[in-house]
Amino acid sequence: MNSDNLIYLDNNSTTPTDPRVVEAMLPYFTQHYGNAASRNHPFGWAAESGVDKAREQIASLINVDPREVIFTSGATEGDNLAIKGVFEMYKRKGNHIITLKTEHKAVLDSCKKIEKQGGQVTYLDVNADGLVDLNKLEAAMTDKTILVSIMWANNETGVIQPMKAIGDLCAKKGILFMSDATQAVGKIPVDPKATGVHLMAFTGHKMYGPKGVGALFVNRKNPRVKVTSQMDGGGHERGMRSGTLNVPAIVGFGKAAELAEHEMEDEAKRLSGMRDRLEKALMSNMEECYINGNTDNRMPHVTNISFKHVEGEGLMMTFNQNIGVSSGSACTSASLEPSYVLIALGLGDDLAHSSIRFSLGRFNTEEEIDKTIKQVTEGVNHMRDLSPIWEMYKDGVDLDAVEWSEH
Amino acid sequence: MAYSEKLIEHFKKPKNVGTLDKDAQNVGTGLVGAPECGDVMRLQIEVDDDSKIIKDAKFKTFGCGSAIASSSLATEWLKGKTIDEALAIDNMAIVEELALPPVKIHCSVLAEDAIKSAISDYKSKNSIEETA
Numbered sequence: 001m002n003s004d005n006l007i008y009l010d011n012n013s014t015t016p017t018d019p020r021v022v023e024a025m026l027p028y029f030t031q032h033y034g035n036a037a038s039r040n041h042p043f044g045w046a047a048e049s050g051v052d053k054a055r056e057q058i059a060s061l062i063n064v065d066p067r068e069v070i071f072t073s074g075a076t077e078g079d080n081l082a083i084k085g086v087f088e089m090y091k092r093k094g095n096h097i098i099t100l101k102t103e104h105k106a107v108l109d110s111c112k113k114i115e116k117q118g119g120q121v122t123y124l125d126v127n128a129d130g131l132v133d134l135n136k137l138e139a140a141m142t143d144k145t146i147l148v149s150i151m152w153a154n155n156e157t158g159v160i161q162p163m164k165a166i167g168d169l170c171a172k173k174g175i176l177f178m179s180d181a182t183q184a185v186g187k188i189p190v191d192p193k194a195t196g197v198h199l200m201a202f203t204g205h206k207m208y209g210p211k212g213v214g215a216l217f218v219n220r221k222n223p224r225v226k227v228t229s230q231m232d233g234g235g236h237e238r239g240m241r242s243g244t245l246n247v248p249a250i251v252g253f254g255k256a257a258e259l260a261e262h263e264m265e266d267e268a269k270r271l272s273g274m275r276d277r278l279e280k281a282l283m284s285n286m287e288e289c290y291i292n293g294n295t296d297n298r299m300p301h302v303t304n305i306s307f308k309h310v311e312g313e314g315l316m317m318t319f320n321q322n323i324g325v326s327s328g329s330a331c332t333s334a335s336l337e338p339s340y341v342l343i344a345l346g347l348g349d350d351l352a353h354s355s356i357r358f359s360l361g362r363f364n365t366e367e368e369i370d371k372t373i374k375q376v377t378e379g380v381n382h383m384r385d386l387s388p389i390w391e392m393y394k395d396g397v398d399l400d401a402v403e404w405s406e407h
Numbered sequence: 408m409a410y411s412e413k414l415i416e417h418f419k420k421p422k423n424v425g426t427l428d429k430d431a432q433n434v435g436t437g438l439v440g441a442p443e444c445g446d447v448m449r450l451q452i453e454v455d456d457d458s459k460i461i462k463d464a465k466f467k468t469f470g471c472g473s474a475i476a477s478s479s480l481a482t483e484w485l486k487g488k489t490i491d492e493a494l495a496i497d498n499m500a501i502v503e504e505l506a507l508p509p510v511k512i513h514c515s516v517l518a519e520d521a522i523k524s525a526i527s528d529y530k531s532k533n534s535i536e537e538t539a
Contacts, residue, residue: 309469311445317410317418317472329445329471338445350442386424386475388449388467389442404441405520 007368010324011206011361012155012183012302017252018208018362024255025210028248036245037236047247054254061257062200063191064217070237071250074214075182077230078201079106079149081216081241082178085227086147086199087114090176094144096120100132100151101344107149107180120144128346129294130159138169147176152184152200156328156341156357157293158302160184167196176225182206186260187299188268192217198225204249208362209256213249216240263362271360272300274369278358279303281373286380288393292328292342292355301360304328304342306351309390310383315356318379323372328355410472411506417476422483425465427451435529437521446470446514448478450521452485452493454529461485461493466521473511477501477518490526 008016028050036051038044052066059066072078087097099111101123111121122140127133132150141148148170153160163179170177178199184190185200186207192200203214218240219225226240233242283289288308307315312327328339329352338352347355358372384390389399410418429436433454440446447470453463464482468475480501485493501507501515530536 309442311470311474313445313471314418314469314475348443349445353442353445383469386421386467387447387469388438389447389469391426391467399442404443404447405439405524 005322007323007364007372009358009360009364009368009372010326011364012158012357012359013326014205014211015208015361016363017205017210018256018259020259021209021252021255025248025252028251032247034247036247037234047245050247050251050254051245054250054257057254057258057261058215061190061261062185062217064193065220067238068217068220070216070218070240071245072201072214072216072241073212073246074205075104075180075201075203076106076214077241078203078214078216079104079180080110081227081230082199082201082218083107083110083147083149084114084230085240086176086178086225087117087119088228089226090146094142094146096122096142096144097147097149098122098124098137098140098145099149100124100126102126102130102154102156102341103149103151104155104180104182107151111149126344130154130157130292130341130345131294131297132161132166134162134165134169137166138173141169141173141175145173145175147178149178149180152179152181152190153188153299154293154341155183156326156339157304157345158183158299158359159293160188160297160299162297163195163197171196176223183299183302186257186264187301188264193219198223199227204253204256207256207260209253210249213246213253215253267362268300271364274364274366275301275303275358275360277366278360278369278373279305282376285373285377290351292345292347302357304355304357306342306347306354307356307380307383308351308354309387309393310354310380312353312355315354315376315379315383318382319375323375326357326359328357329353414473414476414505414507417479417505418472421466421475421479423463423465423479423486424467426467427453427463427465432532433529435525435527435532437524437526437528439520439524440470440517442469446474446517448474448517448521450478450481450518450525452490452525452529454490456533459489459491461488461490470514470517471511473505473507473514474517476505477507477514478521480504481518481522485522490529493522494526496522 032046034043034047036047055066185202198219200217205211290306292304312329342352427434448468464485466478468478498515498519
């Protein structure tokens with residue numbers, strides 16, 4: 001792959017591993033290869049000390065006690081462990097969970113599984129800007145509610161939820177608050193304790209660490225939160241997650257956390273500047289473009305734009321030899337359903353099919369943004385020249401009045 | 408997924424993009440699909456009244472690369488065919504020519520529907536009975 005000519009703007013899918021992270025990991029493959037659970041020899045001690053350091057680095061990033069960091073294989077496992085683990089552990093208190101329709105599938109599908117096991121789940125609608133309605137949230141809480149699961153920042157739109165207000169509400173009602181913070185940790189300041197979050201899942205590979213490693217923060221005091229393990233075995237990670245620790249990946253995750261803690265502030269400024277420039281240029285180059293989601297409470301590196309009357313996957317094909325982005329149009333999936341997140345924001349299927357998510361990252365340059373502006377503008381214009389509905393729109397046809405032949 | 412060279416060629420440099428006068432007596436227009444489904448194809452044919460040969464064909468498509476390539480290819484195939492020959496165009500021929508992956512077969516179906524719809528429009532305008 002000749003990365004010189006390729007522009008990666010899909011950092012919400014995954015980020016490249018920072019070379020400094022790779023460097024930190026390497027000794028743990030060939031030199032310190034011991035099992036971190038081997039307590040009786042230097043090989044195990046070396047591995048354990050690498051894990052301990054990483055745990056401290058990660059705890060420092062999110063301002064928690066290292067003993068509150070449980071290593072997992074990633075955020076999907078963290079979400080599963082938190083939701084199913086709380087449901088099993090707190091069964092006697094209640095069986096009701098509240099979440100949002102815009103959550104990640106790892107949360108939604110864990111909730112679906114719980115429903116099959118006798119749980120009750122409320123999937124709340126969000127406002128048109130993607131934010132939770134706090135009144136609806138409070139109204140949904142019952143004396144059977146044991147958990148509220150709301151993501152810190154949305155993967156598709158970058159919209160950041162009012163976490164402190166949700167935390168306060170949960171505290172008032174004595175309900176545990178869990179958050180999938182995959183997209184937020186390492187990018188913006190995330191302090192679960194100050195926010196009233198009791199469980200929080202996140203992952204290494206969205207913050208320039210390696211894939212296959214993540215963590216679940218579990219609050220230890222006031223309240224002391226416990227989750228039933230979903231993986232049985234040697235009782236690692238305080239009995240909450242058995243399995244030999246992935247030491248090199250954990251060391252890399254720790255290093256990534258340390259880098260993020262030091263560089264986050266400057267990086268966020270740099271990326272939001274580039275994101276704003278990209279967004280403004282595209283919006284001024286072309287008519288009928290719409291930004292999806294709240295732009296005041298949004299991750300600094302993300303923009304999600306619908307280019308009306310252009311199909312997203314087709315548009316991507318005009319530049320996907322050079323630029324990697326994501327589309328809310330799921331023309332390749334068997335279901336042909338567009339993004340459920342954008343649909344939950346009240347977008348029509350046509351606008352959801354027309355959406356592109358640009359997610360910038362640490363290694364993007366201003367020059368890449370220039371190229372992207374040029375190629376995306378050309379792509380949209382090409383696709384609109386080909387689009388019969390763009391022509392009809394330009395001719396003043398009321399598209400809602402057309403009798404389409406659904407297929 | 409990797410697309411065939413033919414598909415990419417039809418997508419990047421589509422043939423016969425444009426609009427014919429939909430009110431002309433010898434023009435048939437087919438508009439199939441829906442914006443909500445992520446695919447809309449408009450395919451038009453201009454027919455020589457005496458020979459019933461398709462003189463010209465134009466399309467515009469809202470959709471993915473496979474949908475655009477399928478309609479571009481369809482217009483290429485239509486030109487020079489009689490309307491009866493055009494009716495015989497099968498979606499699987501488009502699938503083979505463009506090497507469409509299984510998830511994109513619906514694009515070829517849509518193209519076949521667009522051809523049939525355009526011919527049907529031409530026939531009804533000119534009071535020709537539907538044979539199919």
